[in-house]
Structures are given as structure tokens and as C-alpha cells.
Amino acid sequence: MTNNENKNISTDRSSKFLKDIGVYAIGNIGSKLITFLMVPLYTYFVPNKSDFGYYDVCLSMCFLLIPFVTLQMRDGAFRFLLDCDDETRRQRIVTFVGRSMLTTLSLSAVAAFVMSLTTNIGYLGYSFALLVAMSLQEVYSQVFRGLGNNRSFVMVGIISAFCIGLFSLIFVAGFGWGIKGIFLANIVARLLALLVVEARVRLITRYTKWSLSSREVGLDLLRFTLPLLPGSLCWWITGSSDRMFIKYFIGLDANGVYAVAIRYTGVIMTLAVIFYQAWQETAILQYHSADRNRFFSKMFNGYIFLLSAILIGYVFLLKVFYPLLAHGGYRASLNYIYPLGVSAVIFAIAAFFDMGYQCAKDTPRTLPAIVLVAFINVILNFILIKPLGVYGVIATQLVTYAVLVIYRWYDMKRYFILKINKRVLVPITMVILSAIPFYFSPGAWADIAFAAAALALIVWSCGKDTRDLIISKFTKTHGSTK
Numbered sequence: 001m002t003n004n005e006n007k008n009i010s011t012d013r014s015s016k017f018l019k020d021i022g023v024y025a026i027g028n029i030g031s032k033l034i035t036f037l038m039v040p041l042y043t044y045f046v047p048n049k050s051d052f053g054y055y056d057v058c059l060s061m062c063f064l065l066i067p068f069v070t071l072q073m074r075d076g077a078f079r080f081l082l083d084c085d086d087e088t089r090r091q092r093i094v095t096f097v098g099r100s101m102l103t104t105l106s107l108s109a110v111a112a113f114v115m116s117l118t119t120n121i122g123y124l125g126y127s128f129a130l131l132v133a134m135s136l137q138e139v140y141s142q143v144f145r146g147l148g149n150n151r152s153f154v155m156v157g158i159i160s161a162f163c164i165g166l167f168s169l170i171f172v173a174g175f176g177w178g179i180k181g182i183f184l185a186n187i188v189a190r191l192l193a194l195l196v197v198e199a200r201v202r203l204i205t206r207y208t209k210w211s212l213s214s215r216e217v218g219l220d221l222l223r224f225t226l227p228l229l230p231g232s233l234c235w236w237i238t239g240s241s242d243r244m245f246i247k248y249f250i251g252l253d254a255n256g257v258y259a260v261a262i263r264y265t266g267v268i269m270t271l272a273v274i275f276y277q278a279w280q281e282t283a284i285l286q287y288h289s290a291d292r293n294r295f296f297s298k299m300f301n302g303y304i305f306l307l308s309a310i311l312i313g314y315v316f317l318l319k320v321f322y323p324l325l326a327h328g329g330y331r332a333s334l335n336y337i338y339p340l341g342v343s344a345v346i347f348a349i350a351a352f353f354d355m356g357y358q359c360a361k362d363t364p365r366t367l368p369a370i371v372l373v374a375f376i377n378v379i380l381n382f383i384l385i386k387p388l389g390v391y392g393v394i395a396t397q398l399v400t401y402a403v404l405v406i407y408r409w410y411d412m413k414r415y416f417i418l419k420i421n422k423r424v425l426v427p428i429t430m431v432i433l434s435a436i437p438f439y440f441s442p443g444a445w446a447d448i449a450f451a452a453a454a455l456a457l458i459v460w461s462c463g464k465d466t467r468d469l470i471i472s473k474f475t476k477t478h479g480s481t482k
Contacts, residue, residue, distance in 0.1 A: 049256030067232035081146025163189030234374035272348035308427030356415030
């Protein structure tokens, strides 16, 4: 194959990747944009920080339980459907997913009912309903993706986002229902989005055949997904148990302030998820290509530039407008924004390496690293939270994710080998140095000037090929819409 042919193939793959990013951006940004816009509303109409902190704890528990309630079918369904060309096998996969969800949700309902009789947990019913809504949306959105219907995936995200915003205004601002209103807005919106999209495309109905035997494909799916369950628990310990430590050692007020910071830095995580979803599809399809290492290296280096630019541009813009975005005592959360943003970036880099396990369907190998970092996370939280408070939790996150990146960097060599461009030292250096003006700049204009200079340097250092690819893709897309 000639150099020109190789270059054309690489360009086609990169163009497809950028197109996928656009699709997944539409499907994800809406929900996170609504989350972003709702924070000022929630902080205004739920002035009691401990109430908002308690809702955040309930939400964290839902994230803990979702993998077990769904048996990680969100990952299994997408992975097995993506490269499946046989229509009957697709039906077996979707049917098995449906049977699994019906079984696990029924058992969860029984457990929740027993808990309601034996314990006194606030908002238990609302928390369970939110768990069900989130689980169904998580799994069946990925079924849509796996079946190649990205439009339905996007529509679920858009409708859900719009309805969360609408119902939040009605229940929280209009009726004054506080965190009960936040629960209801998220529950109703997620379920309604799925029902509307399924009523329109009937994709799940068409592929779910209850009379069809799905035992064999079910065993293959479970062999892929069950090893992910211990890892999901460790991921929760690593990424979400911070709320529990703050609640126990500092209090719900501090957790309420921290929850606001997490929601704002969650925008960075959302942008990383958009990249991850597009990269997930591209990586799986290109894993067996002859120039895999070169292509994966190109994507990884570009990812570093992208994450650095997003972090610096976003946190300084957020800082300038923060007095308008957070009310009262919640404004103290600004102090946590920058290190939490850096933590999100390091986590996103670790997630890039996770693709090797998925491409090779070697999910059991994810466990050692996750167990290690979960252990480190718990130990450091106990050591650092008392002397450093919330900053101790953030420092623990930074160290934990850094260890995970180092571990996976070496472990990924069994799947692909990355060549690092020396130019990535520029964005990494700018991320480190940006902490100084973020905390010590004299005013908004200084923040804007520094962010503009840093972004210009990152764009310049990324190289002509990367810039030309993005510009050409934008020009092509823009021209096609005229």
C-alpha cells in the first residue's frame, strides 16, 4: 500500500471519528448543559446546603448500584451489538438484555420494599425510582448505539435534557418541592424520553423476542460483563465515595458545596465522555488494522491537546461568571473547581487506555488496576481528609487517577503501543502553570488574557496536521449545511 493510500485511510478514519464526535456531542451535551444551567436554580431554590448535599449522596448511591442492577449490560450490549451482522443474534442479545433488566429490577423492587419496612431512609422511594430510570436509560441508549441507530441515542439525550429542565422549573421553582422536585424531574424526564423515542422507532420492540432462546449469547454477554462488576464497585470507591467521606468527616453542608463544584467540573467529564464514545466505536472497528499503533498514537496525542485546551478555557470562563452561577454559601465551591478539573482530565486519560481491554474483550484484566487504586483511594482519604478537609478528598482523587494512568500505560502495551509527541509537553506545562493565575490573578481581565494566551500557545503547538484536519472537517460540515 502506498504512502498516499495510507494517508487517505488515516484521514478517512479521522474524519469518521470527528463525525462521530459530533453525533455523540449532540447526545450528551444537552443533558449536561441542562445540569449546568440548573445549578443556579437549585442553589437558589434549595438554599439549605445540607438538603442538596443529601440529594447528592442519594445520587452517588444510585451510581454505585446501577452496574449491579444492570449487570453492566450497557457495556455488554453495545460491544456485542456493534460488530454483530446476524439479525437473529442481535435479537437474542436484545432479548437477553430485556430479560436481565426485568429480573434485576424486580429483585431490586423487593429489596427496596423490605428496606422501607425495616429502615427509615429519607427519600428511599424516590431514590429507587431514580435508580430504575437511570438504569433503563443507560442500558437502552447503548442498545440504540449498538444497533447503529445513533439518531435514537441522540434523541433520548435531547428529550431527557429538555424535560429535566422543564420539570425542574415546574417542580422546584414553580411548586417549591425542593430536592423532591429534583428527584421527580430526573425520574419523569428519563422515562419519558425513552418512551417517546421507542414509540417512534420501535427498535426495542422489534428486536425483543421473548420466545427466542438467548441462553448461549447470554452466557457470552455475562462472561464479558460480570468481570466488570467488581471493577465498577472499585470505580465507585475511587470516583464517588468522596461524598461519603465528606458527609461523615465534615458534614452535609460541605458536601452540598462540593456537589456544586462537581456538577460544574462535570462538564469537562462530559466532553471527555463524548470523545470516549466516538473513540470507543472507532477503536473497536480499527483494532485489527495494520497501522493500529500509529493511528492510536495520533489520537492519543491529539486528545492531550484537546483536554488541556478544554480545561484551561472552561475553568477560567467559569471563574469569570461564577458569581452569577452559584448563590450564597455555594460560591465557596469555586475554590475546588481547578483541581477537580485537573482530576477529570487525568481520569479521561486513564479511560483512553481502557479501550484496549474492550477491543480485545479482555475485561477481567481491568480488575487489578482498579482494585489497587480503590485501596489507595480509601487509605489516602482517611489520611488526608482530617488535616486538609475537602482538599484532602481532591488530592486523593489526583493521586489515585495518576497511579491508574501509570499502571495502564504499561499494561496497555500488550494491546497497542503509543508513541508520544514531544509537543504534548506544552499543554501539560500550561495546565500546571495555570493554577497560579486561577488562584492569584487580580481580576477578570487578567483571567481572560491569560486563558487566551494559553489557548493560543496550545493551538500553535499541536501542529499543522491536527489543525488542518479539524479546520477541513469544520469547513466541509459547514459547507454541506448551506
